[in-house]
Amino acid sequence: MKSTSAAQKSSLDERRSLSVRLQESTMIKATSFSSAVRTPRVFTWVSIFWLTSAVGVADCHGVQIQTMPQLPAHCGQNVTLTCDVSSSQKLDIRQFSWLGKNDTLCMYERDQAKPELECKTTKEDISHHSLTLTLINFKPIDMGEYICKLHSAQGIKFNKTTIEVQGCPGNVIHFMNASHAGCSFQGVFPGGVVHWFQGEANLTDSCNTTQDKDKHGLYNILSLIHVKKGNLKQPYNCSLWMPTLGQYRSWNLLPLVKELGSSGRAAGLKWICIVLEILMLKLIT
Template sequence: MSKVELRTSTEVKAQCDQNVSLQCDIMSPSPLKIILFSWVRKGKQLCVVNATGVFSFPGVRCDNTNNTLTLNLTRVMPSSQGNYTCKLRSNLTITAANTTVTMQECLRTSEHKVFQNESQVECQLFGVYPEGTVHWFLGSENITESASTKSQLDEEGLFDIRSTLPTQAGTEPYNCSLWIPSSGTYSSHKQLHYSRGLSSGTKTRSRLLLFFILVGLIIII
């Protein structure tokens, strides 16, 4: 090795709510004096090593051992994605290296219910990443066009999705599926077992019809 280099991972894939460590190693052919060793994101210093010690800024933890500076991120979210730069200023050189943090798919919780009045079914999904939408199936039939779906982005970069669907008469289960367009895959499925018979109006008309039939029979007799 003829020059001083910084060694980092080019890309780190993270999962929601997990801790991630970004490591930066100084590779030098000869001893050097560190003037400033740091992790930086969007122009903001997160970890700093200088002549007076190691400094960690709010929301992160930093470790410095044997020319290695480790940036520890806690509970990473989509808002944590992006480029992180390790920088070194020494008596021998000034250099830098980048690491990109990317997020895998996230789904914190989901709720599924049938409304008491039996007029509609609903799927709610919280903490979704990347943004998705809900597809509805009745048996093998895709009935998504009949649904109303809303998506809201929170401050952590996650999406909360709510989808409601008017019910139809029948006994086949409804299937609520989370579709992620960016990956072209479904990441969650839930069957809502539901049976809807005659509506109250239909039942009333049936009772009246039966009543008149009975009255007619009595008159004939």
């Protein structure tokens, strides 16, 4: 009887152990299934977040703003600066302008015309726009850096154009009589040094030259030299040497002086007095 009872107890223990193992196995499978279900969901949220970030960066870099980096200019001409903006989608422009000389010169959809500049807006379509700034009668004071700035829903972008002056020839006046020779260079750029020659002789050290700069950035240069008596067989030459350009801007051969009559001598003396007065005023101021 004891043997039979022990056998029944052993069988009961085996069934309980098997039941526990089945329950554990079921829980493991359920947990694995739940994890398998959650994993794709987490992956999906990560994918959506990455995609959203990528689109934001693309939108930011999808806006292009184009200008000419360098722009040569000549005095007295009109200089036009163009800023082209394009986007892969509709542009929500908040501010679009040309800046220069510590000021806002031209603004989007505010076309204007002033004596010194013009501003014009062009819309090709909802994603392409242009802003054009024209500087009227360009002067050296206008040279420098100009910035095109765009503020849109996609962010802030800017580009720049640097205007470089190619030179301003200005006007040249020269005269000569029995005692003096002179050259005046008005409205030139850049400034320079007046060289004097008579034949092969360099007389530059004997001249008196003044140079001043006006409000437009142009130079006015006046140079005088004494004419030696009895040495008028060879013509005098005055020229403007511009070191920054490494060249002569003007080369003037003064005519030989003939014997002047009373009227011609008086006119010559009057001109000398005017020039000397200008020279003295420049030296004083």
